[in-house]
Amino acid sequence: MVGGPIDAYVASLRGALRGPRGAKADLVREARDSLFDAAEHYEQDGFDRAEAERLAVDEFGDVHELAPDYQRELALAQARRTALLVALAVAAQTIVSEIAWRTAATTWSWQPDRFYTILANTVDYASYVVFAGALLAAATCGIGTRFLVVGRPFAHATGIAAITVVGFFLLGGAVLSLLSPAWHTAVPGATPLDMASAAITAALPAWMVYSGFRCIRAAALPAPA
Structure with missing residues (x-):
């Protein structure tokens, strides 16, 4: 029919x-x-x-009675995806940045000052914390629902956290770049590593923000049927 x-x-x-x-x-x-x-x-x-x-x-x-339960499952599914994306993105950014830094630093005699060292260490340690926290959030939205009462508020918080993480690392990375010799040294040509690093640096934060906003949207109450 x-x-x-x-x-x-x-x-x-x-x-x-x-x-x-x-x-x-x-x-x-x-x-x-x-x-x-x-x-x-x-x-x-x-x-x-x-x-x-x-x-x-x-x-x-009725749809309006059942939709909130379905929406909770979808919100947690989106939160799990967002958390995994954050974990993988932060890990990838850390690895690429470390390789690029070590490659460029071979030609420098520059020694970072105390402020630069503290900021660099803060960004490094923050990446470890974010990576672990993102994996924990992903597990909470998955197998964790068997033991914990997790709903749309957690998914909403995951989306906010993803966007905040992007803001923190973009700001921290920008300051570190501005204060490093690389910013003031002329580079004759971009290497494949430079281009790959630039592509990842641009794409991953945008993807994380997009996923974070999808998380917030999925965590909202279902649209009227």
Whole structure:
């Protein structure tokens, strides 16, 4: 039955939810399959198809009542993805920056002052803390839900944290670059390593911010059905 009560219900549920496309599709598909199974049972009891679908929908519950639970799952799925992205991005940035720094420093006789050393160490240690914290957040949104009550507020906080992390490292990295000899030394030509470093430095923060905002959006209450 095309365009029946189940199709209308599924369309309404799909429109109310926000989150990762794959996870959302899986949830909607599960709901649709459950509705069709229920409708088939009603048909076996003698109801026609249209009435069977209406009864299945009524039994399943209103979209506005079920959507918050579905949205919680989607918010946690997005938070898990965001946390893993932050962990991988920070690790990649740290490795690339360290390689680039060691390669460039072979031609320097410059010694950093106390402020530069403290700031560099702060950024380094912060990257370790963020990496560990991001992995912990990802685990909390996954297997951690078996032991902890985790919901949309945690996903919202994960999104805010991802955006904050980007701001911190961009600011810290910018200050370190401005104070380093590399900023004031003419470079004859960009090496493949320089280009790769620049590409990663530009792409990863933008991706993290985008994922952070998606996290915040998924953590909001479902849209009215």
